[in-house]
Amino acid sequence: MPEPTSPPPPRVLAIANQKGGVGKTTTAINLATALAAIGERTLILDVDPQGNASTGLGVPRTARKRTIYDVLVEGETLPAAIVPTAVPGLDLVPADPELSGVEVELAQQPRRSYRLRDALAGLAEVRPPYAYVLVDCPPSLNLLTVNAMTAADAVLVPLQTEFFALEGLSQLMRTVDLVRQSLNPRLTIQGVVLTMYDRRNSLSDQVARDVRAHFGDTVYETVIPRNVRVSEAPSFGKPALIYDLKCAGSQAYLKLARELVARERARKKAAA
Numbered sequence: 157m158p159e160p161t162s163p164p165p166p167r168v169l170a171i172a173n174q175k176g177g178v179g180k181t182t183t184a185i186n187l188a189t190a191l192a193a194i195g196e197r198t199l200i201l202d203v204d205p206q207g208n209a210s211t212g213l214g215v216p217r218t219a220r221k222r223t224i225y226d227v228l229v230e231g232e233t234l235p236a237a238i239v240p241t242a243v244p245g246l247d248l249v250p251a252d253p254e255l256s257g258v259e260v261e262l263a264q265q266p267r268r269s270y271r272l273r274d275a276l277a278g279l280a281e282v283r284p285p286y287a288y289v290l291v292d293c294p295p296s297l298n299l300l301t302v303n304a305m306t307a308a309d310a311v312l313v314p315l316q317t318e319f320f321a322l323e324g325l326s327q328l329m330r331t332v333d334l335v336r337q338s339l340n341p342r343l344t345i346q347g348v349v350l351t352m353y354d355r356r357n358s359l360s361d362q363v364a365r366d367v368r369a370h371f372g373d374t375v376y377e378t379v380i381p382r383n384v385r386v387s388e389a390p391s392f393g394k395p396a397l398i399y400d401l402k403c404a405g406s407q408a409y410l411k412l413a414r415e416l417v418a419r420e421r422a423r424k425k426a427a428a
């Protein structure tokens with residue numbers, strides 16, 4: 157009997173930017189939903205104590221029996237903490253406010269930056285396998301974000317299309333460099349995605365041009381527009397794509413998912 161071949165490990169993307177309110181969680185939820193919709197099984201890890209990704213995916217506090225805290229601190233396995241969402245092909249590991257204690261709880265632990273990475277090994281036994289794992293990071297360059305970057309293959313950076321978009325980015329890039337040098341040599345920048353683009357505001361265009369001049373091809377062609385349906389959806393515990401598939405924001409996230417998959421295919425081909 158031939159050995160059953162194990163599926164390739166999922167591609168792990170940390171959605172990070174230490175600025176709050178730039179669209180990390182919105183991108184995690186809707187990009188993941190779009191990926192699942194086009195047939196790429198996806199797992200979201202909510203690594204923000206605010207738990208916005210969990211709420212936005214319709215998993216209320218009371219339903220969060222096991223959380224990413226249990227995985228990172230208590231040694232729970234990752235598969236045991238996975239809950240399904242209403243979206244076929246999209247699962248979640250939720251977060252709750254307890255997670256804000258991680259920094260203190262893990263302070264004396266030897267492999268404290270590798271907690272998430274070690275836990276991800278547990279996904280090897282999950283069937284059907286995930287194609288993508290998206291990690292929704294907190295708005296800070298703390299131990300949680302370092303865990304996400306250490307576990308990730310690459311970082312996806314949402315940038316709000318506003319005047320101060322590039323502010324603070326050198327700090328983010330320095331953190332990526334530090335993690336690459338000391339904890340995770342394979343870490344790259346997967347892409348930069350412009351969010352909350354406002355076509356009625358001429359400044360948006362100027363910002364988009366500046367960001368492209370600075371980051372070149374790393375910036376996704378797809379731009380996420382500012383769209384009220386996208387901001388309403390989380391209060392219904394639904395991704396925008398489920399709340400209103402036809403709205404401009406949902407369509408943009410679908411386009412982003414297709415562009416991301418194409419980018420990943422090209423990368424794999426180049427590496428082969």
Ligand SMILES: Nc1ncnc2c1ncn2[C@@H]1O[C@H](COP(=O)(O)OP(=O)(O)O)[C@@H](O)[C@H]1O
Nearest residue numbers: 176177178179180181182352381382383386387
């Ligand atoms: N494309 C968009 N159109 C309108 N509102 C958006 C859009 N993306 C995000 N928002 C809103 O902006 C706020 C911050 O977004 P969020 O994804 O929570 O950012 P972060 O996770 O980076 O803190 C939220 O209220 C969210 O609903």
Ligand SMILES: [Mg+2]
Nearest residue numbers: 180181204208
């Ligand atoms: Mg968030």
